[in-house]
C-alpha cells in the first residue's frame with residue numbers, strides 16, 4: 001500500500017471534527033501525501049469545498065512580505081466572538097490546567113479574537129486554574145503559576161496596543177483555518 005493510501009485509509013476513520021482539528025493545529029507538520037489525502041477526504045465527505053481553497057492557500061510558498069500582509073488583513077477583520085472591528089485582532093494561547101493528585105491535564109487552545117474577548121477567555125481559564133490547576137504536586141503548582149504569568153504577559157501587550165507573538169505563531173500554524181474563517 002502506498003503512503004498516500006495508508007494515510008487516506010486512516011483519515012477515513014476520523015470524525016469530521018478531528019479532520020478539522022488537523023487543519024487547525026497540525027497542518028504545517030503534515031507531509032505532502034497527507035495534505036493530498038486530507039483534500040480528497042474533504043471532497044469525499046462533501047464538507048465545505050472552501051476548505052480545499054484554504055488548504056491550497058496555506059500550502060503555497062509565502063514570502064515574509066506576503067505573510068506580513070496576510071497578518072495585517074487578519075488584524076482588520078471583525079472579532080469572531082463579539083463582532084467589534086475597532087481594535088486589531090490578536091491571539092493568545094489559553095492555558096487551562098486540571099490537576100489530579102500527581103497528574104496535570106492540559107487543555108491548551110489558541111484564541112483569535114479582539115483583545116477584550118481574549119482577556120475574557122483568559123479570565124475564565126484563570127478562574128478554573130485557581131480552583132483546579134494547582135491540585136497536583138509538584139507540577140500543577142508550577143504550571144498554574146506559569147500559566148498565570150503567561151496570560152499576564154499577553155494581557156500587558158494588549159494594554160499597550162502591541163501584537164502578541166502568539167498571533168503570528170497561530171497564523172503560521174493555522175493558515176488554512178484562518179483563511180477559511182475570514183476570507
Ligand SMILES: [Zn+2]
Pocket residue numbers: 079080081082083084113114115116117118
Ligand atoms: Zn471580541
